[in-house]
Amino acid sequence: MIGCDCKVCQSDNPKDQRLRSSFLVERMGTRILIDAGPDLRQQLLRSNTHDIDAVLITHQHQDHTAGLDELRAINFIQGHSIPIYCTEAVEARLREQYSYIFQNSKYPGIPQIDLIRIPEGPFQIGNIELEALELQHANLPVLGFRFGKLVYLTDVNFIPESEWPKLKGLEVFILNALRHEAHHSHFTLSEALEIADRLEVPQFYATHISHQLGLHTEIESELKNGRNLAYDGLRFTLASS
Template identity: 45%
Template sequence: MTITFLGTGTSQGVPVIACECEVCISTDKRDKRLRTSLLIESDDKTVVIDSGPDFRYQMLRAKVMHLDAIVFTHEHKDHVAGMDDIRAFNYKQQSAVDVYADMRVQTALRREFPYIFDDKGYPGIPQIELHTIGLEPFDIGSIHFIPLQVMHYKLPVLGFRIKDLVYITDAKTVDESERQKIRGCKTLIVNALQKEKHISHFTLEEAIEFAHDIGAEATYFTHISHRMGKHADIDPELPAGIHLAYDGLKLEI
């Protein structure tokens, strides 16, 4: 199974509009961060976790030619806004794309994309097959997902364990019961927004503490703000086995 970081930025992306900080004007491609999303490719399925505002460009940049499913972590705009662009896959594949979301996210999708769900049958709209998920494991082909619940301030967000990989975005707290499901993984991907305190995201220090508690062989930080600093400055300072992810990074799991 191969995973690709389609985006590793926070809700505004990096560079931020109209910002001239050293990160936003950096010429290092690792400092160019689209909104957070992950591509998973197995022998039989191609799945994306979250389709944010940059989804169209992410599909083009990664040369994704087939898409079986989108899995949503939560309903914030930077994670759902690009779902309309699955239309291209509908046309090429002549089939609906499976969408996996909990009931709260489904309510948001119906609010954001009402034309997809009405009964008018307008031609050319996205064709989806909606699947309800919660905290019970589910399969997409050979890919086995174990949902994890983390808290994004007061909002429950889903993370996922897939074999020895754990993917968590938009977390501020993770209960011990959920940490028990995570421990033993070999690869941990988790959000690390910035160095300064934040109400709804792990800071760099908190993400490092979480990584040490989990004890994965390799940890990659994602959902990174321009306030974190430049990749070339921050990554070498991290403890052994911990790295900043960047757009386009591929891992074999």
């Protein structure tokens, strides 16, 4: 946090230095990015990512959409527009926020994006099969995504009954866990861990972590095997992929 002198914000441990939440899924040459927040440029640079086949947007909050303009760098490399998958409500917000992208008279160098509606049920992007989950972030609908035996849910504080079957048989489960204190639109760490335990997932990662949660090493030491805090730059491979 800008201007914060708490022990997390002042920590030298790179695992305490978090950019906004984002996730990249790769399978057999297909790469899908989830969310394009204000730190996207830095995230693409430091992970040496320059080939993205599609972007999924979970919801219209700025910390998940403010980096969309950075995709123009990917356009330059690929030489074509990039598909952005989102809901109708997110599309409306993006058209407002990025009006210059959607004007008829386009100036050179603006991002080339194709807005695509996310279908119901499983669908395919390149070599990756996926399915959206419809969840709640306080009053705001938000999407999560399942890729094979992996599920990524950020900015969620309620999972409707209809979506629980999509959380069965997971190998890795990633869920937001903002802090210890209750929050009106995010799960707390204990709420997230309770869900992970209920689902009996072998590997759980907490994401969208606030500086208020505490130091990475201290929280990690309190977690049991297979329950971890995600950190910037974390990579893993699914056994089932």
